[in-house]
Every structure is written in structure tokens, then in C-alpha cells.
Amino acid sequence: MTNIKDVAKAAGVSTATVSRVLANTDVRVRPETRERVLKAISDLGYRPNLVARSLRVQKTAKIGLVVSDIRNPFFTAVSRAVEDAAYEEGYSVLMCNTDENPDKEALYLNVLHDENVAGVIFSPTHQFSERLNAYISNIPFVIIDRAVKSRNVDMVLLDNGPAAYDLTIHLIENGCRKIAGLFGNASTTGQERNRGFNKALKDNQLSPLATHFIPPRILQGYETALALLAQNEKPDAIFTSNSMLTAGALQAIRDAKLSVPEDIALVGFDETTWGALVEPPITVIAQPTEEIGRTATELLFQRIADPTRSPKTVILNGELHIRGSSIRQREQIHAN
Amino acid sequence: MTNIKDVAKAAGVSTATVSRVLANTDVRVRPETRERVLKAISDLGYRPNLVARSLRVQKTAKIGLVVSDIRNPFFTAVSRAVEDAAYEEGYSVLMCNTDENPDKEALYLNVLHDENVAGVIFSPTHQFSERLNAYISNIPFVIIDRAVKSRNVDMVLLDNGPAAYDLTIHLIENGCRKIAGLFGNASTTGQERNRGFNKALKDNQLSPLATHFIPPRILQGYETALALLAQNEKPDAIFTSNSMLTAGALQAIRDAKLSVPEDIALVGFDETTWGALVEPPITVIAQPTEEIGRTATELLFQRIADPTRSPKTVILNGELHIRGSSIRQREQIHAN
């Protein structure tokens, strides 16, 4: 591969001059020298070696994106937004899936550190939240989706409590009284949404028919919902805290030959391709995934530029998208 | 940050010895020296700088993954498989979304080259297929999903023609005669699936009611399907070549107040979360995404290990998952 020395030789200048032309800053190079260098570069098809540059300047144009599973539609969408925002600034994105496993989280964070990434966008398990401080000092961080205890780090979060509250109130207003909740057990998000859920019920002199904290996977949602529906006292609504659980619950309702929303209402979090396509379409809290990803990336770049700037927490609002899965006719309400 | 010199000093040895301990190969170090070095490493919390190592050994433990859009469920699933397989070998994955844009493809390929990635897994647009040869010489490549002309590169593909053939035959066997096809216009995949589609029709003395090559996006699928359904001669089935188009078509059918499969059957490619959840569930060709990702990654590692080994093309089989969206009762068939 051709390197900067080859270019320097071809242009009859020193490597320093080539580098100065490359840098394209305000350092002055005589226009005619610059021309010669540029010609040599294009003649030789020279492209600077980014690894060498990174070593010298002690930073890379890469950021790490650490999430539990890219296949969760929420993270899919956020990833794409992060990649777009990073791309615009000339940064690349290293993708890391942790499967909610704290050891894998630690391992990836170490690798990213060793790779000298400029920063990390991270959605940690609640277990990891404790250990986080050890890492924050090393690398610029932005936490997304899941709050951590440390006040010492940038975060981009959803208004989980109020959103869950609104979603639950919506169910109550539609006549649901026996509401079961399915919450992810790996994140703080599940806990916060659970609190909003409980508060809404309490404010209406209700209490949850059942509350389950389970792994955020379709299968677990399915099995848990199926068990709920087999009980003597069946719920008249299921509230889910993420789209994997929603999908599982929906499948369970189908398999139990119940109909939505007549027999049972179903609501959840996160807009997905299928949420509007199923019959009836699902009422959800839509998260602004694009904005979350973009904001996180911008915050990260700000922190990279100024590591001492005081940390910010940006809280974005979920949007209640009311659809058929929760709209019960008056007769149905009275029938309860 | 502590570096190898600090460790050497702390252990009272040279950097060479530290490096030898780190390498952990068969190079012999006196056990008691090794102990001293390991102690120094752990005392100082030393972690080797991967950028420096990469520069010296002239290779990195990173691979690039270049796809059109990670939000396409097929690529989401493949990405995850690639990341898993890479992780097992200690490699990281750089994620690149090209939006079917050849310029963005070229740009990313250049960046990956400059980053000195060990290899690239790439799903190119058909436009790019021509330019590819310029890159193949530089970096180990594995092409996925979309065939390229060059016989000089590893590929992991689906048996698109036969799969589309089977899917079409299935429609015909279920009494469909006026079949319209929606195909992605960015990939060779769309073309190959179109050929299988046409052949199946021809073998049954039929011809397509309509054939559209359109951008692989939900909106385009929706609009095109809506137009089809507004025509005088309506199709009795829509065949789609990817899940974005399937979703769009389904929405269009819903909005046209037609019912599946009675008024119109719908089939497509790719298993998705929603495919089995909608009513009726959708008949699809399921691609073995996990196997595609894993095979591609393994092929890539083989090529990295031996750049001269002769290229392989692995063709995996799609699986026809028959569901309600294409099963018409006998009466319906006769009614046609």
C-alpha cells in the first residue's frame, strides 16, 4: 500500500508538507506545492491510514453503540439514527449486542476502551448501573433508554412514568378494571413504567390484577400471558412494557381464542412495523426513536469536544397512539 | 493511560518480554518472570492499546458490515448473526447503512479500507456490482444476499429463483390466476425472484397481471399495491419480494377494504415478527438469516486466514411457510 512517504517522494516534498495538505486547515502551504502534492496523491491513489493517524493523535473517529439486542425494534431504529448522525460527522459505529448480560457489557466496554473509541452510547442493564462509574472516567458516555444512578453522565431518556401512567389511564377510561402488567426485568425502564402503571391504578382505586417482571422476549411474554389467561380470574386488559412482550401477549390471546379488545384489551410500548398491521391495531406509547438516537449522538459529540461540560439529562416524551386494541364500545364497558 | 513501558518498568523487564507474556504463544518466558509481569499488569490495570497493535501488525480485529438498511428485518437478523459470529472470534463489527445508494457504498468501502478492517461483509446494489472488482483486490470480501457478476469472490445467497418459483406455484395451486408481482428494484435479488415468479406462471400457461420494480420501502409497496387494487382488472394475488413491500401491500389491501385471502391472496419473502401475528398470518419464504450471517462470517474468516483460497458460493434454501394468507377454500377457487 502506498503511504505518505511515497507521496512525499513523488511530489518532491517532505511528509510534513503532505500531512499539512491533507489536514487542510489554516496552516499555509504554497498553492503550487499544494497542487503538486494533490496530484501525487491522486496519481498514486493514496489514502491515509486511519490506524496510524489514530495512534498519533490518540483518538479515533469511531463510537461504540452498546445495546441489549439490535433485533429489538426500538434499538433497531435508534441504531439507525445513531449511525446516520455519526456518519454526518465522519464517525463510524461499532455495534455491540449484550443480551442483557452484565459480563458481556463489561467485556464490550473494555474492548471499546482498548480500541480507543471516541465515545460510547450505552443502554445498560440495571445490574450494570452500579459498576458504571468505573468506566465513566475513561470514556465519554451517553446513556440511553435506561436511567442510571450516577448523576455524572449524559442521558437521553423517555418520560417512562408519565407515559405508562397515560397508557394505563387510557385503559381505565375504556372500562378496563382487571389489568395485568408485563414488564421487562432487565432494565430500569421496566421498573419506571411499572411505577406509572401502579400510580394510575391507585389514583383510580384499583390495583393490578397481576404484575410480572420477565425477560423481554417474545416467548416469555407468550408464556406469561398464556398463564394469565388460564387463571380463574382473567384480566380484561394486558399492559406490556415493550414490544417483544406485546407480541408474545398478542399471540397468547390469539391462541386462547379470545378477541381483542372485546374480551381483553392490549397495549404496549414502542411503534413497530406490525403494530398498525395486526387486527385490531395495537395502542402504544410511541418512542421518538429517531430523536433519541440523534440527540444521544449529538450529546456524545458535545462531550467529546468538551469532556468537562456538565452532564445533561434529556427527557423526551412518548406519544400515545390510540388504536383499536384498547377502544371498547360502551356496551362492552357496561358488560363488565 | 498506562502503557507497555510502564509495565516493563514495574516488572523490571524489557517491553519485549511484556509483549511476549501478552502474546501468550509458545515463545518461552521464565515462569517466574511471567509472574512478575502478570502482577505488574494487574497492579497497573494495564490494557494493551489495540490501535498501536493494529498499526504494528498491519491488521485489525474488525470487520465491516455494509447493508442497505439495518431496519429491514432481514438485515437486522443477519447483522445480529454476524455480530455473534464475529464476537466469538474476538472481532468487532462496524455497521454501515447505504440506503441502496452506490455513492454511499463506495464511501463506506473506502472508509473501511482506511480503517484497515480485516474484511467486509457486503450486500451491494446491482449498480455497484460492476465497480466491485476494484475493491475486491484490496480487502477480503464476502457478498451476501445479492449475487454479483464477479466469480472472484465469496458469496452467501438464497436459492432465489426456485424459492420464488415454489411460492408462485403455491399461489397457483390455491386457485390464483391473476397474480401481480412487486419486486425490489435495488438488488439483483428482486430480479432473480422475478425470474422464478415468471417461470412458474409460464409453466402453467399464465402470465403476470402486473410486474413492478420499486424501491424496497413500505410506502412504495403501499402506493403501488393501492394503484393495482384500483384498476379495473384486480389481481387475485399479490406476490412481494421482500417484507417491506409485503407490509405496504397488506396495508393497501386493508385500506381497500378487501379481505385476505378471500378477495386477494398475499405472499412474500422473509420471516418477520409480524408475519405470524397479523390476521390472516402471511405465507412467506423464510430465509435462514442466522445461517446466512454465520456462514458469511465464517467464510470471511477463512478468506482472511488464506487470501488465496479459491472463492466459494454458498446457496442456502428458503423455506416455504404456508399460512392463512394464501390458503383459499375450494369454494373460493371455484368461484374464480
Add this chain to the structure above:
DNA sequence: TAATATAGTGTAAACGATTACATCACCATT
């Protein structure tokens, strides 16, 4: 005219690892 500023360029030292080669001590062989 001498002193000084400035623009343009080159020299060489980093960055933090790996590794070819040299060195040294020790032991076995003749």
C-alpha cells in the same frame, strides 16, 4: 542597512505496540 517578522518547508520525535536480531549465561558434547 540592520534587525525583525513572516511564510513555507523540512527534520525528527513522538504515539504504543511487535519482533528480528543480538547478547548472554548455562549446559552438553567432543
Add this chain to the structure above:
DNA sequence: AATGGTGATGTAATCGTTTACACTATATTA
């Protein structure tokens, strides 16, 4: 006792950049 082999370690070059500093030639100023 001389020779050679071997095991353990150190020295220093190297990977391909960037950049502090030095240098030269020319322009500016007093």
C-alpha cells in the same frame, strides 16, 4: 578446554501518521 546449542531476555527498528521545532528566504520596519 574449546565448541556449539539452547533458553531467556534485551535492543532497537518498525508500522504510518502528526506536529513541535528549526531553518531559510523573503518582506517589513526603523
